[in-house]
Amino acid sequence: MCVFISICSFSLEAQSLNETRDIKDAYTKNTRSRDGQPGVKYWQNTATYAISISADPPSRLIKGTETISYTNNSPDTLNKLVIKLILNQHKPGAARYGGSGMDYQTDGIVIDRFSIDGTDGLWDNTNNTTLVDVLLKKSVLPGAHINLEFDWHYDVSKQAGREGMIDSTTFYLGYFYPRVAVYDDYLGWDKTEFTGGQEFYNDFNQYSLKVSVPANYVVWATGVLKNPEQVLQSAIIKKLKIAATADSTISIANKEELLQHKVTLQAERNIWHFEASNVSDIALGLSDHYLWDASSAVVDNKTGRRAEMQAAYSDTAKAFRSIVHDGSYALNWYSHNFPGLPYPYPKMTAFEGNADMEFPMLVNDSSIDGPEGRRVTDHEIAHSWFPFYMGVNESRYAFMDEGWATTLELLIGRSFSDPKAVDKTYRQGRVSHWATDKLAVSQIPIITPSSELKDGYRHNAYGKPSLAYLALKDLLGDDVFKKSLHVYMDRWNGKHPIPWDFFYTFNNVTGKSLNWFWNNWFFSSNYIDLSISSVQKNANGYAVSIANIGGFAIPFDVYLEFADGSNQVIHQTPQIWFANEKKAGLAIKTNKKLKSLRIDGNLFMDSDLRNNSWTTNP
Ligand SMILES: [Zn+2]
Known part of the structure; x- marks a missing residue:
């Protein structure tokens, strides 16, 4: 018996992609190229940050001082700088994406001193914005540097969100330092106000971070600890060294060691010095009672390079007991499977x-x-590649x-757990809420700037684009998909790619225009609804007609049940929608009698299942 499905396809005239005027300008200026590569005139700005802060819990006061050496690599003369004070989002009058309790509110960042190239300037601390324009008396010419100095203080908020007080002697400090906003080739100054909803867009910078804390406080931060022997007791350093080549989880500091003050050096205060290069941000956690575990994972089979996986957690956090094991697995798996590029940093801390x-x-x-x-841990670790390795503008293109x-x-979950259960979780958490929603917010095109979204943000940032990437993987096959993805990542790591750089790179690497697919998934108001229009018996078997009511070019499976009790499942890739995105015909070659037929998108949840199956008349 032969069951064969054929589709008619013919080449369509290549579609073009909509480019808004800011994007068109980038191509005109040759900062980007329509083959997906950085243009011959691509540039990005950068800075070196030397930051020192001090904390003295349970006081919530954080004091900081920093110097920023900012380099203008753009062809433009900068008459101003835009400074981001993200923690001003805690100010009572600040614009906020959602509500906030009184314990979330603080006075924001208070600038105590500010200078430009050694000359002190005045700073107005009264406004509630996270963006401050600093007009320059002396412009920064193309290729020139400018030096800024800030002294500041702020109170860690009692209610922690992405940062804040975890308990009276445990703080998580994020977004805690004044920084220069991104100035780039398509936006100019990034003037996206931080409201607590959308995420970030930062330059790749060099950081030196010194954190002064009382004895017996441990600091975990972005970057490499440069002075372990000046802050940690030798037994702890020894255990860290063992963990750096170990496959199993090692307790670096347990409860007794912390209580007996056997972890940090016993000077009145210790200054922890971290360095990180070519990263887009730094953050840190500190505590006097968090347990500390560590291990490591091979993140590059070719060289044998390992990355450390560490965890810092309270004695009662049961889930954290296995997080070093799970995190090590993730570092290794992501490095060698999807995205399949070595974890780009020396360590990761949960x-x-x-x-x-x-x-x-x-x-x-x-x-x-x-x-x-x-x-959740797998998800957050995956961000190491997107957006940190790739430098995307999360506040504008969160997808x-x-x-x-x-x-x-999803992909890593399927590797260690029952794929059916993982798929179910994905459908429930990432798809069903918008797939079954008839309101307009579920049909906003993915390409819409994230900064303009509210209710549609979650749909457009997470589930919809994730399905688009999975549909693309299905369309191209794993080998071509991965090859194209790697070229995109190789071209744009450490830079600021925009969606068109991704689209055009895939067109370029595959050697064919996928614009029909990009238009279908990213620029449309499509949703998911397939319908079986008709099933006709003919001389060769059956002719099935399927309507794509929702419009998304999804892959799906065809489940065939024959009168003799046999079954067959046949997969259709999104290629079936290439010739006609609204309808497709299937020719099922068989000499058997078909009893029933069902189409199922699995992760691609159909919004109306009533028209997805057909049964022969008895
Ligand atoms: Zn995320």
Whole structure:
């Protein structure tokens, strides 16, 4: 018996992609190229940050001082700088994405001193914005540097969100330093106000971070600890060295060691010095009672390079007891499977907070028992590649990082757990809420700037683009998909890719225009609804006509049940929608009698299942 499905396809005239005027300008200026590569005139700005802060819990006061050496690599003369004070989002009058309790509110960042190239300037601390324009008396010419100095202080908020007070002697500090906003080739100054909803867009910078804390406080931060012998007791350093080549979890500091003051040196204060290069942000956690575990994972089979996986957590956080094991697995798996590029940093630390939020080399995770906790950790670690390795503009194109992290959490989950259960979790958490929603917010095109979204943000940042990437993987096959993805990542790591760089790179590497697919998934108001229009018996078997009512070019399976009791499942890739996105015909060659037929998109949840099956008339 032969069951054969054929589709008619013919080449369509290549579609073009909509480019808004800011994007068109980038191509005109040759900062980007329509073959997907950085243009011959691509540039990006950068800075060197030397930051020192001090904390003295349970006081919530954090004091900081920094010097920023900012380099203008653009062809433009900068008459002003835009400074981001992200923690001003805590100010009572600040614009906020959602509500906030009184314990979330603080006075924001207070600038105590500010200078430009050695000359002190005045700073107005009264406004509630997270963006401050600093007009320059002397412009920064193309290729020139400018030096800024800030002294500042702020109170850690009692209610922690992505950062804040975890308990009276445990703080998570994120977004805590004044920084220069991104100035780039298509936006100019990034003037996206931080409201607590959308995420970030940062330059790749060099950081030196010194954190002064009382004895017996441990600091975990982005970057490499440069002075372990000046802050840690020798037995702890020895255990860290063992963990750096160990496959199993090693307790670096347990409860007794912490209580007996056997972890840090016993000077009145210790200054922890971290350095990180070519990263887009730094963050840190500190505590006097968090347990500390570590291990490591091979992240590059070719060279044998290992990355450290560490965890810092309270004695009661049961889920964190296995997080070093699970995190090590993730570092290794992501490095060698999807995305399949070595973890780009020397270490990763999971710090117990309540944010479930990624930072370079750090994740701030709540303690969640069971598979859900592991899924969250996998998701946050996946962000190491998107957006930290790739430098995407999360505040404008969140699908360029959240969509990938959502896809990666699914793929890694299938590797160690029952794929059916993982798929079910994905459908429930990532798809069903918008797939079954008839309101307009579920049909906003993915390409819409994330900064303009509210209710549609979650749909457009996570589930929808994740399905688009999975549909693309199905369309191209794993080999071509991965090859194209790697070229995209190789071209744009450490830079600022925009969606068109991704689209055009895939067109370029595959050697064919996928614009029909990009238009279908990213620029449309499509949704998911397939319908069986008709099933006709003919001389060769059956002719099935399927209507794509919702419009998304999804892959799906055709489940055939024959009168003799036999069954067959046949997969259709999104290629079936290439010739005609609205309808497709299937020719089922068989000499058997078909009893029933059903189409099922699995992860691609159909919004109306009533028209997905057909049964022969008895
Ligand atoms: Zn995420």
